[in-house]
Amino acid sequence: MSRTPIIAGNWKMFKTAGEAVAFANEVKGKAEIDGVESVICAPFTALPALADALKGTTIKIGAQNLHFEDSGAFTGEISGVMLKDLGVHYVIIGHSERRQYFAETDEIVNKKVFAAFKHGLTPIICVGEKLEEREAGKTKDVCKVQTEGALKGLTPEQAAQAVIAYEPIWAIGTGKSSTAEDANEVIGYIRSVVAGLFGEEAAAKIRIQYGGSVKPNNVAEYLGQSEIDGALVGGASLEPASYIALVEGAK
Ligand code: PEP
Secondary structure, X not given: OOOOOEEEEEXXXXXXXXXXXXXXXXXXXXXXOOOOEEEEEOOHHHHHHHHHHOOOOOOEEEEOOOEOOOOOOOOOOOEHHHHXXXXXXXXXXXXXXXXXXXXXXXXXXXXXXXXXHHOOOEEEEEEOOOHHHHHOOOHHHHHHHHHHHHHOOOOHHHHHHOEEEEOOHHHOOOOOOOOHHHHHHHHHHHHHHHHHHHOHHHHHHOEEEEEOOOOOOXXXXXXXXXXXXXXXXXXHHOOHHHHHHHHHHOO
């Protein structure tokens, strides 16, 4: 089964709306390559301008979070209804920075995954171990618990459509990346967890990215692995030339 590789930039809390539009104008036509899906996950405030600037291109936009309710007294939150209304396709859920700084649990992640599907958004669900968990030999256990927690209660069809990003926390923004072989092994294991929950067909369809210090010079190595279907990229997605090189490297 062939899976379309997906490069997703995670801009985190960087770029104003104006900066996002300038970026879009630089990457249009260049970060659009047949056979590779290109996604930019921008801050909420940049999404309307980015959607407008990328109209007519194949580059999709994503958010970095959503609230699990559609509306209500949740000051400062943004719902799936609001994201869909802007033309957003993807939403990152359960990034380790949200788990660490905003106390997101597997239960909350699961509710957000349901909210994403309810509104036709594709979740990019982040899982991955801390350094001490890796050193204690718990990488696979942690990924299993987080994957099962995030996907609990979905239909096999929904699971097949989701994207998982395996991001070892010690590799995020540190310049230390997992070896491609190690990442491939863990991602193959995560796929087997999905197979256990939803069957072989869903497991063969679900796309699982690697994330953690991916750069233009190592992206092809990850993408060349049998189980790795793309990359979720923070720092190296912020400059147009670097982002274009990442998308080119995924081909
Ligand atoms: C991320 O933010 O998801 C990430 C992987 O960051 P970086 O590429 O900077 O390590």
